[in-house]
Every structure is written in structure tokens, then in C-alpha cells.
Amino acid sequence: MTTLMDVAERAGVSKSTVSNVIRGTTMVAEETRLRVQRAIAETGYHPNAIARSLKARTSSAIGIVVPDLTNPFYAQLAVGVERAANALGYAVLTANTECLPETEEQAARAWIERRVDGVIIGGMALASTLPKILLDRDIPVILASLGEFDDPRLGVLDHDDAAAMEAIVAHLYGLGHRRLAFVSDHLREHAGERRYLGFKAALKKRRLVPIAIDDGATAVVAHNDMQAIATIDRLERRGLKVPDDVSVVGFDDIPLASHSRVQLTTVRSDAVEMSRRAVDLVIKAARANRTVSHREFLDVQLIVRATTARPRK
Amino acid sequence: MTTLMDVAERAGVSKSTVSNVIRGTTMVAEETRLRVQRAIAETGYHPNAIARSLKARTSSAIGIVVPDLTNPFYAQLAVGVERAANALGYAVLTANTECLPETEEQAARAWIERRVDGVIIGGMALASTLPKILLDRDIPVILASLGEFDDPRLGVLDHDDAAAMEAIVAHLYGLGHRRLAFVSDHLREHAGERRYLGFKAALKKRRLVPIAIDDGATAVVAHNDMQAIATIDRLERRGLKVPDDVSVVGFDDIPLASHSRVQLTTVRSDAVEMSRRAVDLVIKAARANRTVSHREFLDVQLIVRATTARPRK
DNA sequence: CTGAAAGCGCTTACAG
DNA sequence: CTGAAAGCGCTTACAG
Secondary structure, three states: OOOHHHHHHHHOOOHHHHHHHHHOOOOOOHHHHHHHHHHHHHHOOOOOHHHHHHHHOOOOEEEEEEOOOOOHHHHHHHHHHHHHHHHOOOEEEEEEOOOOHHHHHHHHHHHHHOOOOEEEEOOOOOOOOHHHHHHOOOOOEEEEOOOOOOOOOOEEEEEOHHHHHHHHHHHHHHHOOOOEEEEOOOOOOHHHHHHHHHHHHHHHHOOOOOOOOOOOOOEEEEOOHHHHHHHHHHHHHOOOOOOOOOEEEOOEOOHHHHOOOOOOEEEEOOHHHHHHHHHHHHHHHHHHOOOOOOEEEEOOEEEOOOOOOOOOO | OOOHHHHHHHHOOOHHHHHHHHHOOOOOOHHHHHHHHHHHHHHOOOOOHHHHHHHHOOOOEEEEEEOOOOOHHHHHHHHHHHHHHHHOOOEEEEEEOOOOHHHHHHHHHHHHHOOOOEEEEOOOOOOOOHHHHHHOOOOOEEEEOOOOOOOOOOEEEEEOHHHHHHHHHHHHHHHOOOOEEEEOOOOOOHHHHHHHHHHHHHHHHOOOOOOOOOOOOOEEEEOOHHHHHHHHHHHHHOOOOOOOOOEEEOOEOOHHHHOOOOOOEEEEOOHHHHHHHHHHHHHHHHHHOOOOOOEEEEOOEEEOOOOOOOOOO
């Protein structure tokens, strides 16, 4: 690979001068500049970002952790993060953790060694140590779509889950449902807990309590669209019809939710907008050399489609 | 951040010695080793991978380009690549290009600057310059699921598309279909072309030619599952029934394909196995300082489900 | 077994 | 306007 030195020699100038024309920050004589630019073109020189990083003491890279890239919501989040980060000259390292603590810690270690400038967490284990590990090394962290947290050093970006659950329950209650269940991957995912709390609160307001899905529920609210879709599959394989026997509601409004075969009633959450904000916040914090400490809740909108209906009789 | 120097001072030894105990390659006196390890633990030292990379002249990072992470096949490919690469101590940089030449070139530039050790391409524009740009800088490149290529420096890993298309057409022909169409994002995606060729060849064997989907096709073969699912949506919104009016076949067997509401007839392709092989090949090539130059075609299996049936009368 | 020194490829004051 | 020099945080022969 050609180096700055190669270019300098070819152009008959010093390394400093080549560096100056590349960064365009210092004055360089027109003629010299042209000579250097020609040398760059001729050698096909690309600056070595690793050397630059070492000197600059920043990697210009951020990390993003998602529980499952196969879930289109997280895929959109990852794509959004990538796009926004690239636009700012940052690379992104993805970690698909499946909310496994061990995988989370491995990712943390790798990222610390690679000196990522910040981390966006889209999902993590229930009592995850991830944020603390990172924050203790002064790496800014923002939680996207994960709810609030005790640590004040943590940035938080989320949907208004309480409002969303209230809207869902109101919709179901209005249709006549009184036996409602909630499904989520409790054990693994942190966010599940939170939406469940909102769900319970909305039920309580109507003097109801959650029941188990197998306990004769006429409606089930899922933690997200993928789980709603999996629930439909499970119900239908048992011979139950959706929505005739059971209504199902999701969360996210992934592209598939509006498919003719699915037509899922759900709540729209804007993964792209969320990722854009997250990248912005985390990079701003990194540059200012502080934590994010910003909390924001995005609005959310109920989309009624064809998986919810009045309960039988 | 603590550096090697900090640890050395704390342990009262030289940088070399600290480096030696960390890498465990040189003999170090037991007592010294313990002192150094204690100093590492006390300071929470993590080696700076950037400095190490600069010295080693490799980034220990690879790139992967996918057209659309939202397609579960590519998500699985990306996850598989990540897992396999991490296990070998490599980081992975993802580029979601949507097969846009400009985005591809941007990714190439960023990756060259960051000195990635190799690149896996899961999809690219039709006349993409991506492979050449990379190969010309001696970065090993492997094409996954993209067909063969003229450049002998390119590694190739693919499914046996011709066999797959033959199996699909045989199945459809056996059911009585004679008016078959193929759908794909021709214009953008490179791989589409190839599967279409296999499709045409299989038809020709039966003295048939492809017709347009709107030309009274009784069966349509899609380039992949996501396009098959989108096709079902489009057909059903027009009031046609699948498979009663039109049969539909996909490619990939993404998890959704077996869903009760979809039950797509498709061909199974193993994204995870493919990604594992790809990572292995590209990293091996990188370490040996040569290109991949390996061609391999994975077997494929037709899965008949409920989107294919005998044509009407 | 241990350490001084050079060097990976850049950037950045600072002289001139 | 240009260049010599120091330094980012490591590794790696090489002396001792």
C-alpha cells in the first residue's frame, strides 16, 4: 500500500505538505498543491485511517447492539444507524447478541479494544452489565427503544410505550374484549418488561388484570410484530382463527405487518427516525467528550388492521 | 485510557515486558508475570487495537455488503458472518447498499481507508465496479450467493441455481403449469439475472418460454422469498388467489416462509453455512496474502408447501 | 529473562 | 508557504 511518504517523494515535498493538502486546512501554494494532487492520483493513494485514528485518539467508529437482526425492526434500526453514521464519517460495528450476557460482554471487550467512540443499544439482557462496562470507560451510551434507566449517564430514546399500550387496550376494550393476555420473551429481553407494565396499567384502569394466553384469552398483545406474527402462527396451528377466535396486536409496524396475508393491527414506531436521533446524540456526546444524558420519547400511532375484531358472542 | 506504559510503570517493568506477558509468546519470569497481571487488573487495561493494527499492518476487520438487511436472508448472512468473524478475532463492517453503485463505491472507499482485510459481497449492482476496486488493492473478495464471475481473482460461493430452477420448474410442470413467469429486481440486483437464466433453461427443456406475469401466467417463480411474498401481496390485492389462481415459488426458505399464513413453496438455502464458509475462505486468503480463487456450489433443496397447486381446469 | 530502540503511517505545533 | 521533529500506543528483533 502506498503511504503518505510515497506520495511525498513522488511530489518532491515533505510529508507535512502532503498531509496539509489532503486535509485542506493549511495554506499550500497552488503549484505545490497540484503537484501533490497529481501524485495522489497517480499512486491511487488512500490515507490510512488506522494511523490517523491512533494519532487522533478516536476510532471514528460506533457500535450498535441488537438482539436479533432477523427482526426487521432491528434491521431497520441497524440500517438507519449505518446510514447516519457513515454520513458523519463514522463506521459502525454491529453485534447481534440475542440478549446473551456472554455475547454482550464479548462485544463490549472487542469494542473497548477497538476504542469505539460510542455505543447504541437496541436491546439487551434483563440485568445486563453492558451499559456500566462501557460507561465506566467513558464511552457514551444511548438506549434506543429500551425504556428508562437508573444510570443518569445513559442517554434514552424510546417510544411512549405507556401511551401505546393505553391506545391498544382502549381499542381492544372498545371492541368488547375483557380477557387480555400479553406475550413477550420476558426472560431474555429487557424491553418486554416495560411494555408489559404499560399493558397492566392500562388494564388496571379498566379494573382488569392480565390472563395467560391459554386461559381463554380473546385478545393477545405481543411485545413486537415478530412475536405477534409468531403468535398468529401458533394459534392457527392449534385450529384457532385470528381474529375470529382471538385478536392479536403487535408493535413496530414492520413492512410485513401490512401484507395481505397478515394485516396486523399494530403500533407504528419509526426505527429510522430513532436511529438518526441516536447517532446524532451519541456522536455529539463523543465529540464533546461527555455522556449522552438526554431523554426523549417519540410519539407512536395505533394502526388498526385486520387481526383485531369483536370477540365471539 | 490507560496505556501499556501506565501498566509498565505500575509494575516497575518495561513496556516490552508488559507486551510479552500480554501476548504470552516470550518467556517471562513467573514473579514478573504476576506483578504485571496484577497491574493490568488494577488499572483495567485493555490493549489498544488501533495501535496494534498499525504495527501489524492489518485491521483484523472484514467488510460485508448486502443489498437489503431487511430481507431475512441477508440478515442471516450478516449474522453468520459476524459470528464466524468474531470467533476468529475479526470485526465486521456492514454496508447496506441497496445495490446502488454510489453507495457501493462509498463503502469501498471507507473500507480501503480502514484497511479491511477482506470483503464478502452478498449482493451488488449489475455492472458493479466494487470487486475490481477492491481486488486492485489486493483485498481478497468473495461473492456469496451471487453466481460466477469472469475475474479469476474472485472467490465464489453459491447455491446451485441451475439445479434449483430445474427442480422448481419440474415441480410446476408436473402440476400442469405451462404458463410460467419469473419476477426479480432485474435492474438492480446482479444475482437475478443468473436465476432467470436457469429458469429459462429449465423451460426450454420443456419447449416453453417465460411469459410476463400479467400475461395470464398460472405460476410465478420469484428471485427470492421476499419477492415471492411481495408478489402474493400484489396478486391478492388484485383479487387473485394463491395458489388457486396463481402458484408462487420463492427462494431461500426464510423463517417466515413456513408461517401458517404464508406456507411458501421454496428452495432452501443455508445462509449460515454459506457465511461460515465465506468468512473462512476470505480470512484464510487474507492471512496468506493472496486472493480467494475458490469456487464452490452448495446443494439446495425444494420445499413444497401450500403456494403451489394444479392450475385451474 | 528483561529493556532500549526503531518503526507502523499519520498529524501537529513550531521554525524558518 | 514548507519541512524537521515529536508523538499517538503498540510490537519486535536484538543486546545484554
